[in-house]
Amino acid sequence: KQEVTQIPAALSVPEGENLVLNCSFTDSAIYNLQWFRQDPGKGLTSLLLIQSSQREQTSGRLNASLDKSSGRSTLYIAASQPGDSATYLCAVSPGDYKLSFGAGTTVTVRA
């Protein structure tokens, strides 16, 4: 069974600092990996999707890397802002609809 772990569970940084969120998974036979953002009382918003053949994806201040062989992904958020405060979830897929999620990293960016 795929196990997804996210470290740290919570993170608090001052505005402007770069954020580094880690995700690890036990089964490297994945089709893709996604990073989601979840705001309190809201659903999940997909931020980045990395196919297993890719090494990284970028969108604005966000960059996600994938090392499939070692079972790791890292989400970098540059120049953090208070609006980045949320829970970030990583999820891996074996190629179908069954996403396996980590428990998330709750980020607080202090103004």
Place this chain on the structure above:
Amino acid sequence: GAGVSQTPSNKVTEKGKYVELRCDPISGHTALYWYRQSLGQGPEFLIYFQGTGAADDSGLPNDRFFAVRPEGSVSTLKIQRTERGDSAVYLCASSTGSGANVLTFGAGSRLTVL
């Protein structure tokens, strides 16, 4: 619609009662999914529909849980004889069911069983 709509957003019920949670997917999305998110955890897969049929219900925890999608659009998750352990946020997602198959999630229905 523009997004995945879930109702109710909040439901409080008593142990032993019956509950229905509704999901209205994005128009044209043939695939629909239910996930459950307990406090402090990531979502866990419950069931997947392709069209009207449940293609995979292996994530349903027991026979008190049932879901339908009679016309291939709106889906209802039904929970009988609710227990306190059923308290969670129930998330619905939909997708085109092909290609990159990116799931779009709704805001969820928060169920509290007293």
